[in-house]
Amino acid sequence: MGRKKHPVQDTDVDLSVSEPKRSAAGLPSLSETLPHAMAHMGPSRAWKTLTAVNQKDGFDCMSCAWPDPPERKAAEFCENGAKAIGWEAEPLRIPTEFWAGNPLASLESRSEYWLGQQGRLVEPVYKAAGADHYAPISWEEAFGIIANELNTLDDPSEATFYTSGRTSNEAAFLYQLFVRAFGTNNLPDCSNMCHESTGVAMGETIGVGKSAITYTDFAKSDLIIIMGQNPGTCHPRMLTALEEAKLAGASIVAVNPLPEAGLINFRNPQRVRGIVGKGTDLADQFLQIRLAGDMALLQALSKRVLDAERAAPGSVLDRTFIDEHCQGFVGFAAHLATLQERDVLAATGLRSTEIDELADRYIHADKVIITWAMGLTQHKKAVSTIKEIINLLLLRGNIGKPGAGPSPIRGHSNVQGDRTMGIWEKMPPRFLDALQDEFGFDPPRKAGVDSVDSIRGMRDGRIKVLIALGGNLVHAISDTSVAEQAVRKTRLSVQISTKLNRSHVVVGEQALILPTLGRTEIDRQDGIEQFVTVEDTVCAVHRSAGTLEPIATDVLSEVAIVSRLAEAVLDHKVPVDWPGLRRNYDTIRDHISHVVLGFDDFNARIRERDGFVLPHGPRDSRTFPTPTGKAVFSVNDLETIEIPAGRLLLQTVRSHDQFNTTTYSMNDRYRGIKKGRMVLLVNPEDLAGLGFQDGAYVDVHSEADDGVDRVLRQLRLVAYPSARGCATAYYPEANVLVPLDSTAEGSNTPVSKSVIIRLEPAAAPVFEAAAGQGHRP
Secondary structure, eight states, X not given: OOOBOOOOOOSOTTOEEOOOOSSEEHHHHHHHHHHHHHHHHOHHHHHHHHTTXXXXXXXXXXXXXXXXXXXXXXSOOOHHHHHHHHHHHOOOBOOTHHHHHSOHHHHHTSOHHHHHTTOBOOSOEEEOTTOSSOEEOOHHHHHHHHHHHHHTSSSGGGEEXXXXXXXXXXXXXXXXHHHHHHTOOXXXXXXXXXXXXHHHHHHHHTSOOSOSOOGGGGGGOSEEEEESXXXXXXXXXXXXXXXXXXXXXXXXXXXXXXXXXXXXXXXXXXXXXXXXXXXXXXXXXXXXXXXXXXXXXXXXXXXXXXXXXXXXXXXXXXXXXXXXXXXXXXXXXXXXXXXXXXXXXXXXXXXXXXXXXXXXXXXXXXXXXXXXXXXXXXXXXXXXXXXXXXXXXXXXXXXXXXXXXXXEOOSBTTHHHHHHTTOSTTOOHHHHHHHHHXXXXXXXXXXXXXXXXXXXXXXXXXOOEEEEESSOHHHHSSSHHHHHHHHHTSSEEEEXXXXXXXXXXXXXXXXXXXXXXXXXXXXXXXXXXXXXXXXOTTSEXXXXXXXXXXXXXXXXXXXXXXXXXXXXXXXTSSOOOHHHHHHOHHHHHHHHHHHSTTOTTHHHHHTSXXXXXXXXXXXXXXXXXXXXXXXXXXXXOOOOOOOOTTOEXXXXXXXXXXXXXXXXXXXXXXXXXXXXXXXXXXXXXXXXXXXXXXXXXXXXXXXXXXXXXXXXXXXXXXXXXXXXXXXXXXXXXXXXXXXXXXXXXXXXXXXXXXEEEXXXXXXXXXXXXXXXXXXXX
8 A cells, every 4th residue: 555654743742933034935935845745746746736737738726816927937836836736636545444443533633734634535435323433435325315315304495505615617517506406595605704795895886896907917006005915825926926016116015914924025936036136025115004904094095095185186086087987976085084093093003104105105106906815804894994995996096997906815716716606695686597597497596595604504403414515614614613513413414525624523413525536636527538617816717627647536526526416316306417517517618608697608718728807897898887887985984993901802814834724734934933833923012011921821712792701722922023902823723712693794704803802821731742644555
């Protein structure tokens, strides 16, 4: 079977802390990337994958949704992308004997990191009711178990069908087709936990919940404002686009509670100056804002723009754009006239001069991009905050022209494409009508449940079956203990996955794990190689085809799993040729072209070398598909979070060696954290004020209106240059502190970036190292 995997440490026993870095990438990135790839995949396998990732004839990286440039470099990947590839393409397999030797109680005690290091899933396994471990099972038996459970429900909506953002367009389209044919719109996905606030805000103001720029717009911009975002860790290839913009003359402003290394200085590993030179300084201005202060800052900026217009009429606002393309300006301007500077400064922790400087930059820039990520979307007032971004951009016509526009940066690689394909609990009537016309059945019209409401439904006994196409819902969602208890109350939980994660060990009365192919692998159906497609964060659609032989012969593609599941469950209930769809993915794309707007002649256009970009009215022609046909200035009441004395406001973040809930190592190089994750980053002045010392251990309690004492124990305090009054802990470990019912207004997204916490002294933990097992074929 080959050599054993090295032991895997999954505790913080060797935790060490050093000064945070002030530059990203460069030689340290190279020294991390190539040895990591070689160690996990071997030279031949590493070469085959890394030379194909993000290439026009290769496969799309399963990591972030950052778009590809028109002209690709030979190495079109970043450090974290290479680690994601190594994590999936490593030829380590979980052997059959693993399941008998690892009962669920043992697996539950392991960390997320340990679970992911055990190797690829290569056979379906089943935990029967009353059993304490998984055991191998045939595909036919697995589908039969699922069909029996689904078809004995009293109502189709007693099941919920989760989807991860790594799912291809083709698999996502089939999945929603199956679910709606089954009779429910319960289609939660990872968008519910990240950019749902963006979709709601932009949908209500400009009519489209997607980025209104293209990749090339960055280099055409005069000013790029980056809010609540850490590109150096979460989407490192963005740093290249920012460097291109900076070298072309753009100014860059970072707005964040933490100084992020990538926005300070970027050492591009594909440029000589990035390896042996000083790199490129990116941010011209850094506003270290307090958590949840972004809405106040944006309103203050808009008020300064309006004041400048009053001082010099006709010279600041884009009156032509406002008059022709917008509505609600008068009410918006009147509302901001009442904004008090003292409230802004209290909410933001900034000085008026800092806000003045950014306002001056905005007023004197002709083309402005504002880009953001989950630092803005996971607050109670997230939807209103993003509406204020739109307000600010509308004032000077910064939508629908080159180099300007709102640019939400999506996380997972095809999370935007999944939504386009119908993975949403509230798809509009036009989509459902087109689905009915194409397939000859009437899809359900009642709105389904999102991710948070799925957990509530399982908790309350209304939802009895959970099926997840990828992802790690139980560890990604808020209120970990509630989520785990909810899943354990189901009759059946099913995970379709490449590798083990927490959701495989926190299970229902019965549980199934179904192994699936990864992005890196060749997908053959009836001996013919297939390809899939994805949509990136700027609405570009392109093909993706793996280059490696499948990890094992018994592993199915997501398309094959969904289509066979539909056959077993529906049994000719709807007139869909499920076998034909999986035999030839062109057939799926033909159906997509008839149902989904913008995908006309899909099969021909996707075979063009560059793929194609979906239409976007606000970006392409300044047409806004809102009820009135105009962009909307919105009025949003400013609310600030009252933090009691002796308390801090917590945000959860990812480490550098992490993507979503997957951890590639226990290190966070840029923040100076090594071999550990159970830390709490706090400003040193706040530590002193609270009576704690750097390096001490604390129990962290969240204080919510429901009175429940949620606690994360034995975190090491790290004195860190963060905004005053704010603290930072790692996701998903700190999800236990976020109440399930604490969600953003209008989007129901967990409020993971503004949790009131108190610290209690704790003893240092006693560690016990653990070792993992696995075998290489």
